[in-house]
Amino acid sequence: MNTMIKVAPSILSADFSQLANEIIKIEKAGADWVHIDVMDGHFVPNLTFGPPVVAAIRKVTKLPFDVHLMVTNPQDLIEPFIKAGADIITVHAETAPHLHRLIQTIKEHGKKAGVSLNPSTPLAVVEEVLDDLDMILIMSVNPGYGGQKFIPGAIDKISRLQAKIEQRKLTIDIEVDGGINASTARQVVAAGATILVAGSAVYGAPDMTQAIKAIRGLD
Numbered sequence: 001m002n003t004m005i006k007v008a009p010s011i012l013s014a015d016f017s018q019l020a021n022e023i024i025k026i027e028k029a030g031a032d033w034v035h036i037d038v039m040d041g042h043f044v045p046n047l048t049f050g051p052p053v054v055a056a057i058r059k060v061t062k063l064p065f066d067v068h069l070m071v072t073n074p075q076d077l078i079e080p081f082i083k084a085g086a087d088i089i090t091v092h093a094e095t096a097p098h099l100h101r102l103i104q105t106i107k108e109h110g111k112k113a114g115v116s117l118n119p120s121t122p123l124a125v126v127e128e129v130l131d132d133l134d135m136i137l138i139m140s141v142n143p144g145y146g147g148q149k150f151i152p153g154a155i156d157k158i159s160r161l162q163a164k165i166e167q168r169k170l171t172i173d174i175e176v177d178g179g180i181n182a183s184t185a186r187q188v189v190a191a192g193a194t195i196l197v198a199g200s201a202v203y204g205a206p207d208m209t210q211a212i213k214a215i216r217g218l219d
């Protein structure tokens with residue numbers, strides 16, 4: 001039983017025609033955060049939510065908004081998403097030559113800063129900014145779509161990251177995103193993950209409360 005684990009359902013798998021209700025449903029089912037996948041059709045081959053959508057759904061819940069920016073030029077979107085109500089902003093290392101500057105911008109606004117790594121991106125790219133980060137998001141699928149199969153190589157990557165965090169005596173959350181269900185959740189938590197994103201495993205479940213409990217490891 002691990003009560004430190006947070007579950008962040010991804011609204012990418014929600015029924016967009018009922019977005020407000022879909023967020024209320026996950027809140028009632030025990031979600032800790034709302035994971036918002038922002039895709040621009042350039043960095044990833046899909047288009048989703050902009051700041052106006054986030055501002056609109058900000059009215060329906062007080063749950064923290066975990067904004068996962070899968071966009072080229074993330075520097076242009078950090079402030080608009082913070083104004084819209086984001087609490088945690090994660091940028092992809094692959095999109096950010098000036099990663100340190102972006103992290104500082106997020107933190108100057110009093111928000112939590114995360115960096116995400118694609119499955120093929122080595123941990124070394126965050127080595128020099130580890131001290132500045134609140135969270136590292138390890139992608140366990142190639143970003144762009146919900147409902148993909150978990151890539152097992154993520155487990156060893158999480159273990160190596162966790163060892164590095166411990167060695168440097170830092171307090172950084174490890175979030176995992178892609179193909180998370182009750183079974184893969186157990187494996188990534190054992191490796192050191194503390195925040196679990198799940199889209200299809202929550203929105204596709206017959207009982208969302210039970211699905212969130214199972215992902216958290218409390219069933």
Ligand SMILES: O=C(CO)[C@@H](O)[C@H](O)COP(=O)(O)O
Pocket residue numbers: 010012013035037068141142143144145146147148177178179180197198199200201
């Ligand atoms: O960022 C992404 C995909 O790019 C994710 O947040 C997905 O939305 C997760 O969906 P599932 O794999 O859990 O269905």
Ligand SMILES: [Fe+2]
Pocket residue numbers: 010035036037068177197
């Ligand atoms: Fe995501």
